[in-house]
Amino acid sequence: MITKPTNALGYIQLFITRALIHYLAYETNLYALQIFNLAKENVDDIWKPVKLKEMARFLGLCMLMGVTKNPTMRMYWQTNKPWHTRFFNMFMTSRRFQHIGQFFHAFNSNAVSVDNTDKLIKVRPVMDYLRHRFQEVYYPIRELCLDEGTMAWRGRLSFKVYNPSKPDKYGVKFYMLAESTSGYIYSFEVYSGIGRTIIETVTGLMRPLLNKGHHLYMDNYYNSVTLTEKLREVGVYTCGTIRLLRGGPKDLQQIAKSKIDVDTTIYRRKDNTFILLWKDKRVVSMITNLHNADTKKVQKSKQVRRPDGRMSVMSESFSSSSCLWSTVIRFFCLFGLIVHVDPEYLGNGIIYDTLCPAISEHIFLFAIKGNDESLQIRRTWPTLAELWKFIPRPRGAGMVSVNL
Numbered sequence: 543m544i545t546k547p548t549n550a551l552g553y554i555q556l557f558i559t560r561a562l563i564h565y566l567a568y569e570t571n572l573y574a575l576q577i578f579n580l581a582k583e584n585v586d587d588i589w590k591p592v593k594l595k596e597m598a599r600f601l602g603l604c605m606l607m608g609v610t611k612n613p614t615m616r617m618y619w620q621t622n623k624p625w626h627t628r629f630f631n632m633f634m635t636s637r638r639f640q641h642i643g644q645f646f647h648a649f650n651s652n653a654v655s656v657d658n659t660d661k662l663i664k665v666r667p668v669m670d671y672l673r674h675r676f677q678e679v680y681y682p683i684r685e686l687c688l689d690e691g692t693m694a695w696r697g698r699l700s701f702k703v704y705n706p707s708k709p710d711k712y713g714v715k716f717y718m719l720a721e722s723t724s725g726y727i728y729s730f731e732v733y734s735g736i737g738r739t740i741i742e743t744v745t746g747l748m749r750p751l752l753n754k755g756h757h758l759y760m761d762n763y764y765n766s767v768t769l770t771e772k773l774r775e776v777g778v779y780t781c782g783t784i785r786l787l788r789g790g791p792k793d794l795q796q797i798a799k800s801k802i803d804v805d806t807t808i809y810r811r812k813d814n815t816f817i818l819l820w821k822d823k824r825v826v827s828m829i830t831n832l833h834n835a836d837t838k839k840v841q842k843s844k845q846v847r848r849p850d851g852r853m854s855v856m857s858e859s860f861s862s863s864s865c866l867w868s869t870v871i872r873f874f875c876l877f878g879l880i881v882h883v884d885p886e887y888l889g890n891g892i893i894y895d896t897l898c899p900a901i902s903e904h905i906f907l908f909a910i911k912g913n914d915e916s917l918q919i920r921r922t923w924p925t926l927a928e929l930w931k932f933i934p935r936p937r938g939a940g941m942v943s944v945n946l
Contacts, residue, residue: 753777
């Protein structure tokens with residue numbers, strides 16, 4: 543039984559545990575020893591073994607670099623500059639930080655076999671450990687969402703992907719299974735160029751949750767009639783948009799290409815599986831074995847500019863399929879790549895960050911301190927007046943008026 547943490551540090555230590563930090567320190571020291579032995583140099587004169595406290599500080603400073611960004615590594619330790627961040631000099635010298643980073647390792651290089659085909663083998667132990675902790679710490683509710691995300695990376699990497707439609711066009715692609723209401727990532731998988739089918743990827747992520755009655759929401763990149771039927775056999779219900787070429791009825795494929803009146807719903811049914819077409823500005827196709835083909839009126843909000851330049855939120859009614867607009871869009875909008883935890887919401891468990899990305903880095907400011915026992919994290923929250931300066935708004939707009 544895992545005890546609920548009472549502060550932000552406790553939540554971090556649920557995942558970055560003492561055992562993980564000890565493992566990283568051991569592998570880093572082992573790699574440094576192998577390098578110096580290969581060079582036939584005296585290790586004691588060059589390398590000082592990393593201790594648990596030092597490795598914890600190293601990881602903490604790496605996290606802090608993601609919040610306070612500088613163009614070069616050296617700038618973090620410059621004390622007489624406007625961009626100086628005092629916490630770096632307090633806990634580690636620049637030379638020591640670079641030395642640890644030079645030999646930082648997560649897997650014994652000598653243990654890699656000659657015929658190895660796993661491109662992620664050097665980070666596989668850490669990935670498996672974190673995935674295990676994600677699943678051990680928290681059990682999700684019934685509704686789940688599966689989607690992909692990209693970690694930006696422009697360096698040399700054989701499985702780096704390029705997607706021109708994404709904000710980060712180059713990077714490492716992740717498949718993530720998340721709880722729909724909180725965005726908590728229950729499981730993940732890194733795309734490494736290995737030719738796995740979509741069905742194998744989805745079933746692999748859902749393996750710990752099979753035969754437990756979960757509802758899985760996906761977009762048309764994953765959904766197909768075959769996948770829906772296979773997941774139904776193992777107790778997983780699905781819903782989401784679909785490409786009709788992936789098993790959709792031939793007549794629906796022809797209807798989708800023809801002219802359909804706005805707000806028209808057409809469906810076909812096989813057992814408990816429905817495939818629906820709904821026309822708004824364009825034809826939307828979806829598949830579900832959770833709902834029927836009924837539709838209902840829902841409220842759609844949009845921002846409009848008033849004659850005086852102010853912005854307001856207006857609501858309008860439109861008809862939609864209950865299985866798509868009242869569920870799928872709601873879950874996709876709540877899907878988050880990073881979970882932010884705040885002890886103020888302990889009664890609600892893991893809480894996701896819904897703040898605008900333009901102001902999130904100004905909110906998540908923390909100082910890292912190390913001692914013999916653990917890490918301590920202090921969070922500083924700005925006032926509402928300070929946040930207002932970072933909220934993007936149209937040029938010439940004054941006070942924003944919201945009518946709900």
